[in-house]
Structure formats: structure tokens, C-alpha cells
Amino acid sequence: METQNQAIVSSSISLKAIGSVSAICLGWGSSYWVEEKRYKTALSYLLSQPTDTQRLFVFKSPQEANLFKNVLNEHNLQYGQEGRVFFCSATAFSKIIKKVLSIEDTELYLNRNFGVLTFEEEEQSESHAISFDDTQLEINQCESPTYNPIKLKNLFEYINKHADLGYGELDGVSKICRWSNYFVDNTDLWAETLKEIFKNRKSEAFHIVLFKNSDDLDVKKVFQDYMFEMNHIKESLLHDCGMNLLWFGETILLDVNDFNYKGKLKISNDYPFAIIVKFNSKNELELFYENKKSSKLRGSLYSKFNDALRLIMGEMEITSDESKRDEYYNIVEKLANEYMLRLDFNDTLTFEDIAEDKGYIFELPEQVLSER
Secondary structure (H helix, E strand, C coil): CCCHHHHHHHHHHHHCCEEEEEEEEEHHHCHHHHCHHHHHHHHHHHHCCCCCCEEEEEECCHHHHHHCHHHHHHHHHHHCCCCEEEEEEHHHHHHHHHHHHCCCCCHHHHCCEEEEEEEEECCEEEEEEEEECCCCEEEECCCCCCCCHHHHHHHHHHHHHHHHCCCCCECCCCCCEECCCHHHHCHHHHHHHHHHHCCCCCCCEEEEEEECCCCCCCHHHHHHHHHHHHHHCHHHHHHHHCEEEEEEEECCCCCCECCCCCCECCCCCCCCEEEEEEECCHHHHHHHHHCHHHHHHHHHHHHCCCHHHHHHHHHHHHCCCHHHHHHHHHHHHHHHCCCEEEEEEECCCCHHHHHHCCCCCCCCCHHHHHCC
16 A cells, blocks of 8 residues: 555656646645655645646645645645635535535545646556545546546536636635635735635534542453443544544653742642543533443443442332433532543634644745746
8 A cells, every 4th residue: 555655656657647637635635745754745745736637635724724824835836826725614515525426425535635646648548536634645447436627627617617716715605715825924814714614613622530549459451441432433433423533541750840930830740541522512522421331431441440339220220210311420420520530622723723823834946936
């Protein structure tokens, strides 16, 4: 399987013979654009593309769009007047897929970048579909059932109808916006544009579980068991609850001093293990709490804390008395709280806060710019 670096290089070589490119670039499947270690190959890839390239970037969040803003800017500079750089939200793109391709299941088109490359030699032209993600590159002929020039033609024709949009103009129906170089320096304009594109944005939610030190419990063993069980159902939670990050950590005790005051900084070891889970919204966090598999996982964790909890949970499973079950569960939560601390947070960033961040620094060489 090719690595993405290899994919970028191989596609760059192929692009020398390509007459035109129409492409979809998913932010969450295109980390090579915003990773320092891949900068040179990503830059080489961009510089080898035809100047009449039409590329639509799709982002799940305003934070993701802001991270990529310099990348979009350099694409715009590379393509000049002939090409087009568009961007939209994942929500808008999903609606476009359903409308143009007349399908309900858009998952295939939200998992991989794809496009149509037209090779031109003398008076002949030949089109190929290309699809790739962060791990591999696939060049597909027209007979590909999912990605092929025939099936994708209508989609790219629809996208390319936006070619007459002015720089920075947002189409009111499709919610596709044409990139403007002003977005990089004018943070007010960029914040307003993000607000329009992600109008229905829901703040991300973070779920944190801290495990307390305990004299009567092997906390590390309980944590490791929970980590194993949660990893086992991770894919299901990703699908059912919109979970997009799962992180497990152990306390590190550093010996460090404050720079100005020279005093030794106190680092707590009261909670030696932690789990952090990120969800797309508060609603999806609620889905996680009320999910059947999540409930089973929680019960498994509680039963490992002590015998009293195991007995009470056993009673809850057999009783048919609702009030009794509620009473039992209040006791369970109180006892479990002696071993763990559960916290939930909402992202409080405003669009203005997001726009102020400089994003990933991606720039065309001065020599290239001077030749424009």
C-alpha cells in the first residue's frame, strides 16, 4: 500500500501529462496538506497541477477550515485566473451529493478524496477517476462502480457551474464559496464567511473521566480493562454517537520550575489516569451516555470498583420496581464517584476566535510568486 507521500509524488509525476483536473478534497482526509514533514511533497504536488484546476475543499468544522486557509490561499495563487478554489461544509457537500447523484448513502463520498483527471495527447483525450485518502492512492478507469468519470461528470459539472462566483462570494443555494485571498488578512471578513458556511454549527463537546488514587483498588488494572473494552466498541461509537476522538493517558510527574519566580511547580497525582472523548456536539454526547453499548461498558466499569457496587447493580437488573431502581442507581453513582470523576465541557470558541488563529503556514516559494 502506498504511503501518502508516495501518492503525492506519483500523482505529481502523472500530472505532467494531464490536461485538466477536477477534484474534491476532504479536510479530514487530507492531513498531508497541513503536516510539516510532508510540506515539500505537498508543495511539489500543488506546483505540478494545471492552472485550470477546479478544486472543492470540504470541511467538517470552522476550525478545520481555518487550519487549511493558507493552503487554500496558495492553491488560489497557483491556479490564478484560469482555475477555481471553492470550499463548503461537510453538511452542504452531503446535500449536493444526494441531489446531484440521486443517492441517500453518501458515506463513500465522505471517506476519500476523489477527482477526474483528463489526459490529453495530440488530438486524443482520456479521462480517469482518481481516489485517495491519507494512506493510499488509486487510479480507477471508467468501469469503477463508485469513482469513474462517467458517474462523476454530473457532480463536477454542478460544482463548475459556480465558476462565475466572485472572489469570496457564497452561493445561497449550494452554500459553496469561492476562495478570496482577502480571507487570510481580513479576519472580520473571514469570521463572517465562516459564520455563513457553518451557520448551524454545534459546539464540540468533550467528555473526560479521571480515575482517582485508591488504597483498596488496583486503579491501573481497572483503567487498562476499561481502555481495552472501550477500544473494542470504538468503531460502533464513532458511527452511532459521532465520537471523533478517543484518548487515554497516564499522569507524568515532571520536576519543573516557574521561569520568573523560580519556584517548583506542583503537579497533582490525585488522578493518575484519564480518558478524553470528543464529540461533534452536545447532542452526540447525550447519545453516547444513553447508548446501549456505552451503558454496558459503564456497568462493567462500576462492577470492578468494589463488591457493594457489584451487588447493587445485580439488584437493579432483577428488580421491576422503577422507584427502587432509581434509588439504587443514585447509590451506584455516589459510590462510583469515590473512584472516578466525570466531567463534560463545551467548546466556547466564537467564529471570531477561530478566525484570529493563523492556521497552518503553507506558502509558495518567493521565486514562484515572482514569476506569476
